[in-house]
Amino acid sequence: MMTSEHGIEADSSINDAVEFINSFVREEDAKKTVEAYSQSVDVYEKGMGNANHKGALLTIESFLKLGVDVNTRIVDIGAGTGALAKLLRPAGYCNIDAIDGSERMLERAKEQNLYQNYILSIVGQGHILPIENDTYDAMIMSAVFCPGHMGTDAFPELIRIMKPGGIIIWAMRAPHLYADMSEKYRDGRFEADVEEMVQKGKWKHYNPPRTIPYFHGHEGVVFTMEVL
Numbered sequence: 663m664m665t666s667e668h669g670i671e672a673d674s675s676i677n678d679a680v681e682f683i684n685s686f687v688r689e690e691d692a693k694k695t696v697e698a699y700s701q702s703v704d705v706y707e708k709g710m711g712n713a714n715h716k717g718a719l720l721t722i723e724s725f726l727k728l729g730v731d732v733n734t735r736i737v738d739i740g741a742g743t744g745a746l747a748k749l750l751r752p753a754g755y756c757n758i759d760a761i762d763g764s765e766r767m768l769e770r771a772k773e774q775n776l777y778q779n780y781i782l783s784i785v786g787q788g789h790i791l792p793i794e795n796d797t798y799d800a801m802i803m804s805a806v807f808c809p810g811h812m813g814t815d816a817f818p819e820l821i822r823i824m825k826p827g828g829i830i831i832w833a834m835r836a837p838h839l840y841a842d843m844s845e846k847y848r849d850g851r852f853e854a855d856v857e858e859m860v861q862k863g864k865w866k867h868y869n870p871p872r873t874i875p876y877f878h879g880h881e882g883v884v885f886t887m888e889v890l
């Protein structure tokens with residue numbers, strides 16, 4: 663049973679868990695969204711687990727196939743409580759920074775000592791990250807591109823902090839599944855924004871987009887881009 667707008671009980675049904683995840687997905691300012699995550703930090707991981715959310719697992723599975731050096735400098739955007747780092751560290755990758763707009767989600771990751779640096783910032787909406795150009799070799803993201811979270815307007819800033827030749831990899835719900843909620847995901851607009859950056863020579867597809875089972879009854883996609 664749901665306990666509150668963003669609450670969830672241990673014995674929640676799968677539908678409650680899906681509803682929990684969807685409760686964060688709204689067409690609103692990212693500041694409000696990250697505040698909702700801060701308020702739900704104690705139940706976030708349980709909610710993702712109950713919904714059998716595979717975003718983090720599939721992002722890391724795709725990343726590990728690239729076989730990049732374990733010392734490579736990685737940034738996790740929308741790191742939350744550290745789901746991606748928890749999966750990456752056992753494979754030897756420990757040089758990872760976390761960026762998230764939610765202070766409490768980042769604090770939870772910090773309590774577990776999962777990242778090197780914890781950078782509190784909204785990404786996109788014109789925010790400039792406190793990070794120099796050409797800093798990272800790899801960028802990983804799961805469950806961050808969606809309505810009310812981070813949009814394609816963030817692409818130039820994401821690319822700016824990446825070294826040329828760096829890999830950006832992310833998993834997201836299939837964009838068309840948000841079509842009813844947001845015009846930014848309607849009629850292939852999200853994919854068109856990815857291609858616009860290809861046309862501009864900012865990045866290219868390192869691997870073709872891969873369709874994945876994302877979470878209960880929802881299709882997802884993994885994008886793997888190489889920064890030019």
Ligand SMILES: C[S@@+](CC[C@H](N)C(=O)[O-])C[C@H]1O[C@@H](n2cnc3c(N)ncnc32)[C@H](O)[C@@H]1O
Nearest residue numbers: 692699740742745762763764784785804805811
């Ligand atoms: C669904 S959670 C994903 C967390 C983690 N990547 C995972 O797989 O468990 C989304 C995270 O992105 C953060 N977030 C959402 N929109 C953001 C934005 N525009 N800038 C920075 N962080 C954002 C939220 O605070 C939250 O921690």
